[in-house]
Amino acid sequence: MKLTSEQWAVVRHRKGHARVAAVAGAGKTTTLVARVLHLLQRGVPARRILVLMFNRAAREDFTAKLVAMAPPGQPLPEVRTFHSIGHRLTQSLTRWGWLSPRELLTADWQRERLLRQAVYTCLETADNSTRDAALEAERLEALGNFCDLVKAEMATPAEFYERLDYGPDTLHFVEAFDHYEALLEQHGRMTYADLLYRPLRCLENEEEARARVQGFLDHVIIDEYQDINEAQQRLLSLLTGARAEVMAVGDANQCIYEWRGARPDYMLERFEATFGQATDYPLSMTFRHGHALALTANHAIRNNRRRPDQLCIAAPQNPQTTLDAGQGATRLIEELQAWQHQARPLQQACVLVRNWALSVAVQLQLLRAGIPFRLAREERFVFRLPLVQALAGYLRLSRDARLLHDPAHLFLLLSQPTSFVARERLQTLSLHLAQTQHWPDRQDALLASLKPAQRRTLKRRWELLCELPRLANLPPAKLLEIVVERLDAEKVLKRAAARREKGEEDVRLLDVLIEQADELALAPDELIERQQRPKGEQDDGVLITTVHGAKGLEWPLVVLWGMNEEDFPYYSKDNPLDEERLEEERRLFYVAITRAQERLVMLHDTGDHRPSRFLAESAWQDGNLVAQALANNGRDSLSVKVPALIERYFAALGVELPVECSLSAEADTVAGSPTYYRPGQQVRHDVFGHGEILIVEGDPDNPVIDVRFTHAGRRRLIARRSPLELL
Numbered sequence: 013m014k015l016t017s018e019q020w021a022v023v024r025h026r027k028g029h030a031r032v033a034a035v036a037g038a039g040k041t042t043t044l045v046a047r048v049l050h051l052l053q054r055g056v057p058a059r060r061i062l063v064l065m066f067n068r069a070a071r072e073d074f075t076a077k078l079v080a081m082a083p084p085g086q087p088l089p090e091v092r093t094f095h096s097i098g099h100r101l102t103q104s105l106t107r108w109g110w111l112s113p114r115e116l117l118t119a120d121w122q123r124e125r126l127l128r129q130a131v132y133t134c135l136e137t138a139d140n141s142t143r144d145a146a147l148e149a150e151r152l153e154a155l156g157n158f159c160d161l162v163k164a165e166m167a168t169p170a171e172f173y174e175r176l177d178y179g180p181d182t183l184h185f186v187e188a189f190d191h192y193e194a195l196l197e198q199h200g201r202m203t204y205a206d207l208l209y210r211p212l213r214c215l216e217n218e219e220e221a222r223a224r225v226q227g228f229l230d231h232v233i234i235d236e237y238q239d240i241n242e243a244q245q246r247l248l249s250l251l252t253g254a255r256a257e258v259m260a261v262g263d264a265n266q267c268i269y270e271w272r273g274a275r276p277d278y279m280l281e282r283f284e285a286t287f288g289q290a291t292d293y294p295l296s297m298t299f300r301h302g303h304a305l306a307l308t309a310n311h312a313i314r315n316n317r318r319r320p321d322q323l324c325i326a327a328p329q330n331p332q333t334t335l336d337a338g339q340g341a342t343r344l345i346e347e348l349q350a351w352q353h354q355a356r357p358l359q360q361a362c363v364l365v366r367n368w369a370l371s372v373a374v375q376l377q378l379l380r381a382g383i384p385f386r387l388a389r390e391e392r393f394v395f396r397l398p399l400v401q402a403l404a405g406y407l408r409l410s411r412d413a414r415l416l417h418d419p420a421h422l423f424l425l426l427s428q429p430t431s432f433v434a435r436e437r438l439q440t441l442s443l444h445l446a447q448t449q450h451w452p453d454r455q456d457a458l459l460a461s462l463k464p465a466q467r468r469t470l471k472r473r474w475e476l477l478c479e480l481p482r483l484a485n486l487p488p489a490k491l492l493e494i495v496v497e498r499l500d501a502e503k504v505l506k507r508a509a510a511r512r513e514k515g516e517e518d519v520r521l522l523d524v525l526i527e528q529a530d531e532l533a534l535a536p537d538e539l540i541e542r543q544q545r546p547k548g549e550q551d552d553g554v555l556i557t558t559v560h561g562a563k564g565l566e567w568p569l570v571v572l573w574g575m576n577e578e579d580f581p582y583y584s585k586d587n588p589l590d591e592e593r594l595e596e597e598r599r600l601f602y603v604a605i606t607r608a609q610e611r612l613v614m615l616h617d618t619g620d621h622r623p624s625r626f627l628a629e630s631a632w633q634d635g636n637l638v639a640q641a642l643a644n645n646g647r648d649s650l651s652v653k654v655p656a657l658i659e660r661y662f663a664a665l666g667v668e669l670p671v672e673c674s675l676s677a678e679a680d681t682v683a684g685s686p687t688y689y690r691p692g693q694q695v696r697h698d699v700f701g702h703g704e705i706l707i708v709e710g711d712p713d714n715p716v717i718d719v720r721f722t723h724a725g726r727r728r729l730i731a732r733r734s735p736l737e738l739l
């Protein structure tokens with residue numbers, strides 16, 4: 013394979029640190045393998061080179077390519093992940109006596125037991141209901157994640173708690189962290205997060221230990237630099253010391269872990285702050301997809317203010333990617349069936365969603381159409397979700413009143429969505445209700461340990477259960493709506509979730525389920541039967557995954573589902589978008605669309621949600637139009653939304669083709685298009701004077717904007733109805 017001149021420049025980089033800005037599909041592995049071989053040829057000993065990849069799959073892929081391309085017998089450098097380095101450092105530091113020996117906790121239940129103990133200790137004097145709520149499985153899981161993230165970000169628990177949006181019932185997290193740490197030490201255990209955290213803390217504190225691990229490397233090459241966390245960054249700088257030259261490769265446009273502390277500008281700032289000056293290299297040519305998608309990706313990301321000034325250019329031999337957008341589940345099924353009719357395997361296709369909640373509609377539709385699928389995370393199978401099991405349980409009860417006598421069934425419905433009451437107490441109550449069919453007397457011991465609010469919640473729920481058999485004839489969607497309303501399910505789910513985003517995802521899941529019950533007109537029996545005998549996932553099926561889970565991967569066919577405002581970009585009335593979050597959502601969209609090789613289909617749903625602003629911003633029709641013209645060697649002038657971008661793209665290809673601004677683009681600007689108002693823009697209001705736009709949200713054609721006025725403070729305005737002038 014002939015490397016491009018940009019790739020060669022990276023391979024032959026001579027001296028000092030280097031930063032490589034690589035677009036998606038730029039052949040990073042090929043280039044970095046060539047770089048390693050070049051260093052070896054230049055006489056650098058293999059043991060003085062370290063290559064760091066972001067996960068095991070990337071590491072295996074890299075190693076395989078390196079072995080295949082190296083001359084036989086050539087000693088090769090180590091290719092590692094941060095975890096494997098941490099593992100080895102832990103072993104060495106333990107052998108040398110700086111760290112006490114600890115065993116890695118591999119099973120979830122072991123970890124959960126320690127977390128549970130930590131919560132007990134710090135809520136020892138709290139009342140029952142507070143403790144019960146803190147011991148809910150979901151809350152414990154959130155606490156576990158919190159502890160891991162504190163370590164990944166090398167923050168204090170209090171600092172990190174401030175940074176993330178945890179709910180009001182999580183105040184104990186900060187203290188629980190310390191108890192958890194003490195328990196781990198006491199039991200001689202460590203978690204995966206400790207593999208980096210412990211050696212790093214030790215090396216930062218012990219000069220002598222540091223001296224034993226530094227000075228062994230001349231070259232460190234690191235992939236996916238844009239998303240590395242604080243612990244990884246610090247470990248990297250420790251290992252490289254003053255001597256090693258660092259080559260960091262990444263794409264700031266694919267920085268999708270901002271909530272965890274990664275920032276697109278870190279590619280620039282953090283690197284220089286840590287290592288000093290670097291030579292910059294672009295890898296702008298993608299080998300993954302055709303011009304249509306390259307142009308669409310360029311359009312999509314151009315609305316971000318914080319981004320590298322770099323166009324992604326499709327290599328001439330790439331497949332001619334086709335793009336389409338549409339609406340509804342029927343379209344999704346048609347796309348996948350058309351793929352199968354072309355005798356293409358479903359493993360070559362992927363359905364991407366912004367959030368797992370959105371995958372529920374996809375799963376239900378595929379089940380119904382008999383199209384096999386597999387999930388990147390098995391536990392997200394729709395009929396394995398506790399909330400879905402519970403809702404199906406409510407439907408079953410409406411059809412079969414005998415279930416009121418089944419304690420296990422009552423327990424399921426009293427505990428999901430959570431009633432914030434401990435399991436044991438609910439089990440006893442369920443047994444009583446199943447046997448007596450009566451709510452216990454006020455003085456009954458069963459109620460003694462419950463707070464008045466818990467009693468009220470459970471009593472109301474029992475009354476609903478008794479009423480359900482009388483509602484058996486209602487359509488399932490209507491019945492579910494009643495259940496959700498009577499349980500006050502939205503509020504409960506928001507309260508139960510330990511992070512606001514999780515609560516909102518659960519609420520969205522409720523919506524999706526009701527929409528689906530309505531759209532599919534699911535007969536209760538069908539839903540119930542599916543829930544009771546869920547068909548397992550199938551290996552030869554289409555993959556369903558989230559955009560985060562698709563990082564670094566590619567498929568010939570990508571269907572991006574859920575292209576609606578509030579779903580993608582993800583926001584809500586309680587959780588509005590600010591400029592940073594909108595830009596991160598846009599980078600996620602960029603990652604999503606650049607996974608496709610031959611075909612990309614973006615679908616929005618038929619519900620109340622408006623189509624996503626990203627569809628308009630991406631100008632995908634222009635992408636198709638320009639790609640067609642390039643394929644046919646067209647000569648006619650092209651009417652496009654953003655002529656300057658197309659001209660720059662043509663200049664990079666060495667193509668001369670006239671372009672002009674399309675009428676629709678002009679109309680957009682006049683009418684206040686989704687891209688017309690953007691955070692950061694300066695405005696003048698006839699009454700309030702000068703200000704800066706902070707947030708743009710709502711209908712892209714008629715946005716609501718938040719403006720901070722110099723003299724009139726912060727105001728929310730309907731942009732098109734306000735006497736505003738853009739400066």
Ligand SMILES: Nc1ncnc2c1ncn2[C@@H]1O[C@H](COP(=O)(O)OP(=O)(O)OP(=O)(O)O)[C@@H](O)[C@H]1O
Pocket residue numbers: 013014015016019034035036037038039040041042043299300564
């Ligand atoms: N100079 C080149 N000419 C032709 N094809 C190339 C070139 N460089 C890379 N490729 C091809 O591009 C594809 C992706 O390359 P590679 O596996 O090296 O990149 P990657 O690291 O997986 O992708 P990404 O850049 O998205 O991380 C491969 O099929 C590879 O053969």
